[in-house]
Amino acid sequence: MDALSEVLPMLRIRSAPPSRLEASGEWNVTFRGCQHIKVAAVVSGSCWVTADDGVPLRMDAGDCYMLSAGIPYRIASNLEAPLLDGNDLFTCATSSTVLLGDRPDDANRTVLIGGMVIFDETTAALLLDSLPPVTRIGASTHPAHVLHPTLQLLADETAVALPGRTAMSEHLTEILFLQVLRSHLADHEGDDRQSLGWLGALNDPQIGAALALMHREPGRRWTVAALATSAAMSRSAFALRFKTLVGLSPLDYLLQWRIRAAEQALKVTHRSVASIAAEWGYESESAFSNAFKRVTGHRPTHYRGTVGS
Secondary structure: OOHHHHHHHHHOOEEOOOEEEEEOOOOEEEEOOOOOEEEEEEEEOEEEEEEOOOOOEEEEOOOEEEEOOOOOEEEEOOOOOOOEEHHHHHHHOOOOEEEEOOOOOOOOOEEEEEEEEEOOHHHHHHHHOOOOOEEEEOOOOHHHHHHHHHHHHHHHHHHOOOOOHHHHHHHHHHHHHHHHHHHHHHOOOHHHHHHHOHHHHHOOHHHHHHHHHHHHOOOOOOOHHHHHHHOOOOHHHHHHHHHHHHOOOHHHHHHHHHHHHHHHHHHHOOOOHHHHHHHOOOOOHHHHHHHHHHHHOOOHHHHOOOOOO
């Protein structure tokens, strides 16, 4: 299994039911930043997307885009048109579809579909810190062609209230997110992976292999030398490249990963702190507790049973 596939379960990906915007004429809608990730696609027509007052990006039918956490953004047919509050529009709507303009049957109207993707807070930062404000997949690219059936299904699911609509559309939103993520990785091959941080490290053949081993066996007593051997690199070259891509030394990253994983176990199970400490490679509960507090600022018992409470 590749490193990204091993990490995704740790992110505990969830998606909110997607929404649909159908707009004609001139319009300009602003949104507050989403909690984690917003993924969207232009089903028909065209618009401008501006993230955090950056350079407006033209989006045409078949284009997909992803917006990072907490960044306000605008979508518009005309950037000079009066601003509307998109959050208020969808809050007041009687369904997941918002209609703008006085020509709802206009064949040239713009139709957008999009949804939010949410992660576990303890692991979200690893991914979110690696993403730019906005990522675009052009309709003419291979990833967009691969996504075409998914987009058509998502468009159909948001247009008609069919049985199982919520479950189907949420899964399709997650597929859309993963495909945009893949495209983003493919655009940063080779030395350009450094700009992706942790995400680029996962996609690096050598560092990604070492990360996969750490994720697979976090309780093992790893040494930098052993990890370097697994990556077929010298110890010094491995340590330097790991720090360059990930931003942490190999053993500091291992500590962070162990504690994040243990934190999830504390939240969702009723196992003892001692058993969790042993699983993640600690010889004593006190050693685990000290390491846990050093990373999170809290004792392990602070997180006991917090999910769903």
